[in-house]
Amino acid sequence: MEAEAAVDYLVDERSKAQFDIDAMKIIWAGGKHEFEVSDRMARLVASDPVFRKDNRAILDRKELFKNTLRKAAHAWKRIIELRLSEQEASKLRFFVDEPAYTDLHWGMFIPVIKGQGTEEQRKKWLPMAYRMQIIGCYAQTELGHGSNVQGLETTATFDPELDEFVIHSPTLTSSKWWPGGLGRASTHAVVFARLITDGKDHGINGFIVQLRSLDDHLPLPGIIIGDIGMKFGNGAYNTMDNGFLRFDHVRIPRDQMLMRVKQVTREGKVVQSDVPWQLLYGTMVYVRQTIVADASCALSRAVCIATRYSAVRRQFGSQNGHETQVIDYRTQQSRLFPLLASAYAFRFVGEWLKWLYMDVTQRLQARDFSTLPEAHACTAGLKSLTTSVTADAIEECRKLCGGHGYLCSSGLPELFAVYVPACTYEGDNIVLLLQVARFLMKTVSQLGSGERPVGTTTYLLRLEHLLQCPCDVQGAEDWLKPDVVVQLFEARSARMTVACAKSLSKFSKPEDGFMDLSADLVSVATAHCQLIVVSKFVEKLQQDIPGEGVKQQLEALCSIYALSLLKKHLGDFLSTSCITSKQASLANDVLRSLYSQVRPNAIALVDAFNYTDHFLGSVLGRYDGNVYPKLYEEALKDPLNESVVPDGYHEYLQPVLKQRLRTARL
Amino acid sequence: MEAEAAVDYLVDERSKAQFDIDAMKIIWAGGKHEFEVSDRMARLVASDPVFRKDNRAILDRKELFKNTLRKAAHAWKRIIELRLSEQEASKLRFFVDEPAYTDLHWGMFIPVIKGQGTEEQRKKWLPMAYRMQIIGCYAQTELGHGSNVQGLETTATFDPELDEFVIHSPTLTSSKWWPGGLGRASTHAVVFARLITDGKDHGINGFIVQLRSLDDHLPLPGIIIGDIGMKFGNGAYNTMDNGFLRFDHVRIPRDQMLMRVKQVTREGKVVQSDVPWQLLYGTMVYVRQTIVADASCALSRAVCIATRYSAVRRQFGSQNGHETQVIDYRTQQSRLFPLLASAYAFRFVGEWLKWLYMDVTQRLQARDFSTLPEAHACTAGLKSLTTSVTADAIEECRKLCGGHGYLCSSGLPELFAVYVPACTYEGDNIVLLLQVARFLMKTVSQLGSGERPVGTTTYLLRLEHLLQCPCDVQGAEDWLKPDVVVQLFEARSARMTVACAKSLSKFSKPEDGFMDLSADLVSVATAHCQLIVVSKFVEKLQQDIPGEGVKQQLEALCSIYALSLLKKHLGDFLSTSCITSKQASLANDVLRSLYSQVRPNAIALVDAFNYTDHFLGSVLGRYDGNVYPKLYEEALKDPLNESVVPDGYHEYLQPVLKQRLRTARL
Numbered sequence A, B: 001m002e003a004e005a006a007v008d009y010l011v012d013e014r015s016k017a018q019f020d021i022d023a024m025k026i027i028w029a030g031g032k033h034e035f036e037v038s039d040r041m042a043r044l045v046a047s048d049p050v051f052r053k054d055n056r057a058i059l060d061r062k063e064l065f066k067n068t069l070r071k072a073a074h075a076w077k078r079i080i081e082l083r084l085s086e087q088e089a090s091k092l093r094f095f096v097d098e099p100a101y102t103d104l105h106w107g108m109f110i111p112v113i114k115g116q117g118t119e120e121q122r123k124k125w126l127p128m129a130y131r132m133q134i135i136g137c138y139a140q141t142e143l144g145h146g147s148n149v150q151g152l153e154t155t156a157t158f159d160p161e162l163d164e165f166v167i168h169s170p171t172l173t174s175s176k177w178w179p180g181g182l183g184r185a186s187t188h189a190v191v192f193a194r195l196i197t198d199g200k201d202h203g204i205n206g207f208i209v210q211l212r213s214l215d216d217h218l219p220l221p222g223i224i225i226g227d228i229g230m231k232f233g234n235g236a237y238n239t240m241d242n243g244f245l246r247f248d249h250v251r252i253p254r255d256q257m258l259m260r261v262k263q264v265t266r267e268g269k270v271v272q273s274d275v276p277w278q279l280l281y282g283t284m285v286y287v288r289q290t291i292v293a294d295a296s297c298a299l300s301r302a303v304c305i306a307t308r309y310s311a312v313r314r315q316f317g318s319q320n321g322h323e324t325q326v327i328d329y330r331t332q333q334s335r336l337f338p339l340l341a342s343a344y345a346f347r348f349v350g351e352w353l354k355w356l357y358m359d360v361t362q363r364l365q366a367r368d369f370s371t372l373p374e375a376h377a378c379t380a381g382l383k384s385l386t387t388s389v390t391a392d393a394i395e396e397c398r399k400l401c402g403g404h405g406y407l408c409s410s411g412l413p414e415l416f417a418v419y420v421p422a423c424t425y426e427g428d429n430i431v432l433l434l435q436v437a438r439f440l441m442k443t444v445s446q447l448g449s450g451e452r453p454v455g456t457t458t459y460l461l462r463l464e465h466l467l468q469c470p471c472d473v474q475g476a477e478d479w480l481k482p483d484v485v486v487q488l489f490e491a492r493s494a495r496m497t498v499a500c501a502k503s504l505s506k507f508s509k510p511e512d513g514f515m516d517l518s519a520d521l522v523s524v525a526t527a528h529c530q531l532i533v534v535s536k537f538v539e540k541l542q543q544d545i546p547g548e549g550v551k552q553q554l555e556a557l558c559s560i561y562a563l564s565l566l567k568k569h570l571g572d573f574l575s576t577s578c579i580t581s582k583q584a585s586l587a588n589d590v591l592r593s594l595y596s597q598v599r600p601n602a603i604a605l606v607d608a609f610n611y612t613d614h615f616l617g618s619v620l621g622r623y624d625g626n627v628y629p630k631l632y633e634e635a636l637k638d639p640l641n642e643s644v645v646p647d648g649y650h651e652y653l654q655p656v657l658k659q660r661l662r663t664a665r666l
């Protein structure tokens, strides 16, 4: 639809591209079919006035929330009317681009019942959930406990007399706090609570609890629910009713405990089912894999806005009579292009994680648990890496837009505010990296024994070699060789891992070592995760990549991704003697020439994301580059512009100006 | 006032402190008198219900703005009633803690007239401004030009017939865009425009222009004004009417051109006055020095919140029956304590900048311009360094608070949103660093000639030595020696500067070199600025520091500041052979032991900022640590909690749940 715009201030930029952009669009989307579905759903949403979102910054909390309820209902109506497939429906919701209770219903409530419910439970609850006759959320976190799930305080005590569980919040800090969709929309929740039978604590388990009457939506007896209040930013997560929830001895039937793995019998005995508990990890791998995919979306969106605006914005200097486009400044390039490269890198590692999830699922079904710890560490680490980078990158893109990036109409403030909690939910990023580090330490410590490292840790089999191999870079061109770069990242990660393991071994209690060295352990985990992303990018490029010039562009981006990481973490590479200062300096030169190579293709590389102006939601990122008149249009919509003399003038400005404050009523 | 709190969950923490906190408060405030004024004004504001600010997140734009007008009027009333001194008044406004038109009136409009107006102009305009009979703003930036002030498009054409200037906006992009206070409050502006006489363009100059009638506040003929719309965050800068402004041939008398340096005669001739143009730099040094001081305030505020909450929050593990306070995790310390150290570092460098400003002013009056370029580079660089670090640090502090940091009631989202534009206004941080780098390149290139480097660049006189001196660290304890550390930072900066200068010399056109190497030039400038901060911290500690244990704490913080920078920029230090990997590893060990040393003092070190709960505006940062019940209290105030069944249920939820969407009107 953008093609029909009257003006295109970026037409020159587009004509400079040296690759087949349609082919790149398909690579980005992950296939022809995916592209087609995405494209169709994006247009469907963009063309429907109910889904407009340019007014979010000026709606107050109640208006905002009501409007989100409206969009969710309308989306559901369209999904039904158009008989959309599950894939289409999920894409449609994605392009509506507004956190809503439906995210948790489809993204957590249903998957958890699928993953942790017995067949009977799935049969009972899923059809209602699929039809949205009930709306569910995921109530795990409490006021006092988030990261430490084992410390949750809510209790579910079995009452053998009535064959029921009593769900109770014994303390203030045991209140559920944060669950999305809980505050106002949900009728049901999966509540995580301590399972207690016969006075004994059996740890945390999930329970399906009805929260509100299906007649009038009022909370059921013994249930206190509310919204936890305003969150970061305009619009953003304030469209969501993150809620609190307290139970006063609420009773539910025994069969509402999720019993796929652990069961409570009629007599109150806790028995393990024959389903391996490791199955629960499957859900986690699934959810985190979607978070990595979302990271590449959010990052590419910010990069698209900053790249287009950097080509429109001119400041200083002169290029044939005009001032210089700020995208031509090396500082701008060195901040922006590594983020562009990261967007592609995360896309491909996300694609690979999707495969990993399927692989894990199949193995689990075959009771092969051998790859599970590695898959778990790998998804935890990549969730942490990609969300941290993306959060910082969105803000960097905002700064790259100068003053105008600070306006809500640039779209970047809201993108930042809505994105940053991804660093915290589904596992605090630091806590996750510590898990990865533990896994790595265990893996190296077992290298001598029979345990063979698998998957992304296989490189540790070549530990001896990696600990002493010199870096093969003689001339600048060597930095473009994928195998040289991958081996270098392997060597860095291996050497850091071993150095840390050595330091740990000096502690008499290993736990003390873990505590004391945890900051270094985080660096080790980061190095390992960056290696994974680099490797998966390189592997992707070993596949057949159709389209003129497409592969060359991706190769340049892959090099930029790796070399900019090298530059950023130079201390790691030098202190482990993986490279010399001379080689580092060559890498820096190569990076500059790669920026020059990417520069003419920059606009086309962000066009390849195929984002509609609706989805981007940014005046600065408009496809047609017609930025300045549109900034004005947006400004004029502000309520403060309704009157020339502001509300409050007579009470609070005139008395100041007229020196009549003494008598003024303020 | 906090001393009267009923509970103090942090009392144990406070009892652990190993230094005289009252003495530290005075060091932080910059003297006994400064402490007393600050303390008194903070309490005055905190105890006045008009200044409440806990409701900002839920006010809509018009309510928010009106409320700010009210606070500004009330503050002014109190200032008059209590006959506050200029220092007291400015502190009072500071503690009101809400961007308002008064910031620009007092902070830009008045200083510019003082700096750029003739004596006559100052006599005419300043008394009115001091009494607030007029309200002024600073209208420089346009839609199309911010960083490049020389590119501004607004014209001020002299009409010799009527002895007037005609102010005009010839294009859409020439609209003034961004000035604070312009949109709704200001009656006057200093407008920067191209001075044109007799068809000739004489560059940019300031003009005092009346914008609104003093009778009814309506814009004068030919003047179009409005607000530029919503900006990042809840509350935050949305209390400010950043505005746009277009002129349609607006006439002003000739004597409203600011003529201290350049004058237009009755005949339309442009003449330089005998006042040196360098005087204009004085204003810039002044404004940027205040920005550095503000950085230490914003940073210390975020650190105070995160530190207190980290001591309250417990998660995992166990410490005598309780879970571990998250502040005891090394990862938390390694993220938090360098920021605590930076807060102190920025405080002291800000103090020094205040001295520098006075020194520059005195020299200017004596027509000694010798230190001006250095002072200018130094303030530009420190503005850039401190604001960039502070912006990132606030967000890091938010993340350190886990999920609860994402709530507006944590205070951190708004602090971030209101702070980040400091990286952009008064000079984009990257553009400023490039200026510093140019200055450094010039300084080294002139080393051979007669020009002696002055002030913060004096170390370059020892260039030969610094280029080859080895680092004097043998054992861990050597890392605590201030002279060792300072020389190391000098060596790093000197070596990077020379390396860059060498690379530049290879270009046939120097400008091409500057363009191509600009990313490296930014790193050079950063290294130089970090050296300044480290040196000034060390110099501060060479002064007499009264109070038991105070000096020891500050020494530990100084070491943490320097060594955490070393760790972060390890690549710089290793690639220039300033240190060996072995020494780096020792530095890392020392850092850990410094964290242990600071840990028991952490709460007292943030108490020393003497912030009231009102100013902090954070449930998580409360002095008494009583976090959880207060989170609840804040949540309950959200408008969404007014009814148990949300507005929108009947229209948009019930039809979904009851499968009646087909007939629903959405």
Ligand SMILES: Cc1cc2nc3c(=O)[nH]c(=O)nc-3n(C[C@H](O)[C@H](O)[C@H](O)COP(=O)(O)OP(=O)(O)OC[C@H]3O[C@@H](n4cnc5c(N)ncnc54)[C@H](O)[C@@H]3O)c2cc1C
Pocket: A104, A138, A139, A140, A141, A144, A145, A146, A147, A148, A177, A178, A179, A180, A237, A242, A421, A424, A425, A426, A427, A428, A430, A431, A434, B313, B315, B316, B326, B329, B331, B332, B399, B400, B401, B402, B403, B404, B406
């Ligand atoms: C927008 C949003 C939506 C959410 N949605 C849901 C939802 O739908 N359902 C739900 O149940 N929950 C939800 N949550 C809650 C979320 O899952 C938790 O906030 C998250 O698990 C982090 O836990 P926490 O807040 O307790 O952080 P904390 O654990 O308190 O973290 C505080 C600090 O302590 C550090 N720390 C903690 N433990 C350790 C350790 N062992 N070692 C080192 N450092 C440590 C952390 O790194 C962090 O810096 C949501 C949160 C947000 C912000």
Ligand SMILES: Cc1cc2nc3c(=O)[nH]c(=O)nc-3n(C[C@H](O)[C@H](O)[C@H](O)COP(=O)(O)OP(=O)(O)OC[C@H]3O[C@@H](n4cnc5c(N)ncnc54)[C@H](O)[C@@H]3O)c2cc1C
Pocket: A313, A315, A316, A326, A329, A331, A332, A399, A400, A401, A402, A403, A404, A406, B104, B138, B139, B140, B141, B144, B145, B146, B147, B148, B177, B178, B179, B180, B237, B242, B421, B424, B425, B426, B427, B428, B430, B431, B434
């Ligand atoms: C909250 C707020 C309040 C403000 N208040 C006022 C006010 O009261 N009065 C007023 O007049 N103005 C005000 N401004 C405007 C502010 O001064 C400008 O936004 C600022 O000068 C930056 O200019 P810009 O927006 O044109 O950025 P741009 O120059 O457009 O920057 C865009 C990008 O280009 C890069 N860039 C630009 N030039 C170069 C170069 N030569 N080399 C390398 N990179 C370059 C920048 O680094 C940045 O990444 C305010 C702005 C904000 C956000």
Ligand SMILES: [Ca+2]
Pocket: A060, B060
């Ligand atoms: Ca309203």
